[in-house]
Amino acid sequence: MSKNILEVRDLKVSFRTYAGEVQAVRGVSFDLKKGEVLAIVGESGCGKSVTAQTIMRLIPTPPSMIKSGSIKFDGKTEITKISNREMEKIRGSEMGMIFQDPMTSLNPTMTIGKQIAEGLIKHQGLSASEARKRAVEILKMVGISNPEGRITQYPHEFSGGMRQRVMIAIALACNPKLLIADEPTTALDVTIQAQIIELMKKLSEQTEASIIVITHDLGVVAEMAQRVIVMYAGKVVEQGTVDELFYDSKHPYTWGLLRSVPRLDQDKDGELVPIPGTPPDLFAPPKGCAFAARCPYAMKACLEVDPEHTKLSETHSAACWLLHPDAPKVERPVEAGGAAR
Template sequence: MSAPLLKVNDLQVSFKMFAGEVQAVRGISFTLNKGEVLAIVGESGSGKSVTAQTIMRLTPSPPSYIKAGSILFDGKTEVTKLTEKQMQKVRGEEMGMIFQDPMTSLNPTMTIGKQIAEGLRKHQGLGKSEALERAVELLKLVGMSNPEERIGQYPHELSGGMRQRVMIAISLACNPRLLIADEPTTALDVTIQAQIMDLLRDIQQKTGTAIILITHDLGVVAEMAQRVLVMYAGKVVEQGELNDIFYHSRHPYTWGLLSSTPRLDSDRSGELYSIPGTPPDLYAPPKGCAFAARCPHAMKICRERDPEHFSISDTHSSACWLNHPDAPKVTPPMAAGGVSHV
């Protein structure tokens, strides 16, 4: 079996602030295989975007710093050890990123043609006219209308959906083997969201690019991902294949996320379920399980000791004391179709 394209091991990322240290990512580990789509889900503040930006080495330092851990790309490149100059060669050429807000991610002073061509000229050595020709081809690939005209326009002349297509074109310009999509549909309306996700799915199937998809939308996860990581308070609390998470989840936090997802086939009326409480303060993370204060099944040990990752199957693990052989039996909610309020 070939080595994974990306291997993250015990990654810890903190921010040194005036009030103390914010432990944004607290020891996460995962792998991404070539051509795979991996979804990372969780509430705001769970560490999803910091993880993605750290893989790309885009978190500002200071105040951020990699406290510990390893990010191994293609079995040979240790990303945490690269200088900024070395990392500039990796970004764009080997890894691409789609940021969550297309309204502010593009340079307002440059035409979109120049912004797409910039990476092509830097990484592939294309001349100005060749790069602009390739920019037109990329805009056609992402479904942009009138691409020959668009390359001469500025970001403010385009709609939100068009800007996001430009972002995708920039990220794909040099045929990267890894594409990180950080909530790529956040600022878009529902119809455009669907178009963008269809576009990403189509591109992934055509190019075989591996994708890390960061999202709040479990519907998008169900359509695109092969594997899912559930993050909470800077840690991975559950991970597994798509069916493991949606139909056989073994962590109360995952149950809460699934319960709070609206379903067309549900006969439930009234307000949507929401997980009670708020995430912990990462200036001073709790001693035991970070979810214990919000968990209806919390036991004494949950508040005293952080749970290990219990192996549910070869593809599925969950960091919850309920999976310990001596734990009281709790009947998990039904599969995603009928998740009860936990």
């Protein structure tokens, strides 16, 4: 049996529009080990959420289409090949998802208890009374006080942080093997963010669920994840452990992300360094490296040929021509994750 709960290989996903085909995901490959927390980071529009929702088969077809690739779940199920009915059995029971905005994801006409019980009744065959009892237990597990009274209330009666806890409760109700959290701390204040992160870490340890966290917040990455994938223009440009990405990153785009985050060990008057320019148009992606137009180290080869991934260690790889033996030596900026090496 594979040690990986998820194996994604050369995944390509496009959207048909009146203006043409948007190549949202362009050959993404990665593994997720059982019990591991993996973060996917990158700018808006880089393909993070599309990749996650494709794994869950939540993107409507049409306009989306999986052009090629494989998504193997739990070593045996090929997600791209199974029917919608078969996917419905997996989604909610073996895979759970925490969406970005709990207020629009929760049903405003149903009580919290019914929304948690729904999956338990469908996937685990519990009776209404058994599901209600289990719903109370789950709400207590995610840190909601007075769960017996809360299950009869509606989403608008909960604060933003509590609604996010409810979303986590719904996602975890059937003890899934895989949990995908899409920007789980967006729009929450820093105190509630810290509580949600701590809660997800604790639940991951208790349930042994594998987690994919999609985020812009590198603080969330440092706090939660063991491994990180950096995406740009629909592709993985670098991946490695948290320490490798923060302290020994090799791709200029990763450096740019790290330089744009405030740090406690820098002068308080120091300015953040944004990445200049804008991401490429995915209606017609460039033939070379997609980051070349924004990269201060770009060479002629970068504009002509898309680089392959260079393996730097068993866990670390990056797709950049600067890693070629004949490329000029470039030092990582000091502010990109600590002292340059």
